[in-house]
Amino acid sequence: MAKTNTEIKARYAMKVSADHKKIWSSFERLLLGSILPIALIITWEIVSQLGWVESYQLPAPTAILARLTELASSGELTQHIYITVYRVFAGFLLGTGIAVIFALLVGFLKKAEYVFDPIIQAFRSIPSLAWVPLFILWMGIGESSKITMIAVGVFFPVYLNLVSGILTVDRKLIEVGRMYQLSLFQQIYRIILPATLPSFLVGLRSGLGLGWMFVVAAELMGASQGLGYLLVLGQNTLAPETILASIILFAIIGKLSDWLLKVLESRLLRWQDRFERGS
Amino acid sequence: MTLVLENISRRFADVDVIKDISLSVEKGEIVGLLGTSGCGKSTLLRAISGLDQDYRGTIAINGQVIQGVHATTGFIFQEPRLLPWLTVQDNITFGIKGKQQAVFDRAKRFIEYVGLTGKENLYPRQLSGGMAQRVAIARALVTSPEILLLDEPFSALDAFTKMQLQDLLLEIWEKYQTTMVLVTHDIDEALYLCDRIVVLRDQPGRIIKTIRVEQQHPRNRGSVEFAHYKTDILNQLDFSQ
Ligand SMILES: Nc1ncnc2c1ncn2[C@@H]1O[C@H](COP(=O)(O)OP(=O)(O)O)[C@@H](O)[C@H]1O
């Protein structure tokens, strides 16, 4: 009896120490990742305070922070963030939706590949930003031209990754499905789509990245609100702290949205056998 | 379940891979297709399974000529071919339809049977080669196939795991009297498991000899009789040419 008690205690201690290790290792990671940014900010602040760089060119971090709080307290900031996030989100959904439809068609039907793939590839070779003036001409500088813009950017990576994912599904797994007499629809639903999920998620993440790039372009072209508008405002009012505040917000929100997709990815792809690096 | 092959031939790009193979397998029989690599064993097995339909000749199961995959045929491949996004449990139940509880109970029975209790929620990446092949065996058995086709199912495993799984296969056979067609290039394996060994050779592959192994299961892996059979088979395959 006494023996089992100590055993249980020992095991419990092991579990606790394993938990501690886990917490410590993620803390360590955070710590290691923060060294360079913090050093950079401190140097920057010192250099600014000493007057080594002109504040009308590169304002100090504290000045940027002050600008941010000013924008936040007037309620303007949430409005700008909201509208930009809304545009990216709507464009992302639209681009992804269309990409999924075309990728499924092209991936599953050879005829559809012959019909659609050449023209899609041709359009792909046009740098997407070149469309901006045309979209503005067609749809004005309202929301629809911006969202279309972003959707175009999101479309290509999602489409390309999904198609290549569908075309490279392991034929051996499909044979397993055939052995169990799955219908074509069941084969798609139970084998091909799950097998394609990893490359689809890669497409989503790079699509989202492009979405952020394109929202900047769209908002630079003409907007009265949004983080991209803050860039233009800063330029026109000779206020670099506004520009930098906007850049920082783009970085934070872009990273946050990518992180959300990453969390989704690791949830959905728990089954994947991935390469794990040593410490 | 009887299986009758008549004059099966298959060509790939104008090259005959197997030619005029005829064979009949009785209910509950374990037939081994033995031959050197490349003589068309897998090709023949895929024709029997219905996965490949571009052969000439006829294949009949219970007197009915098959067109495509037959509902009562199970296939165990050389590789486990598990779906990496499904757990052990879900891989095993992949091919069965029906009420959830019934499916679950059935899966549980076969998980126990192949010795994977406690591993139900692992993903394929977390399994050793032997465990993965056990899952593949359970997946094939859970639908109670009347004919089980096996394409070198143990060739990628270490010697000990291989023996364990061979014994597992015999246990299954004793319990369900499943008709089996086993492709192998391992003479010892064929002698240990099969009631009849069909020796294939040449390009295009053809049957050069059929050997009936009369010994009752369980057999002794090291018996003198086996050595005689083995010499005979090696002579038939005649590597000197
Ligand atoms: N899908 C295929 N296309 C072309 N040739 C094939 C195909 N499958 C098998 N072969 C050829 O048929 C021959 C027999 O192959 P296989 O049946 O796999 O042999 P075994 O299983 O006996 O080793 C080999 O020469 C192989 O190259």
Ligand SMILES: [Mg+2]
């Ligand atoms: Mg083979």
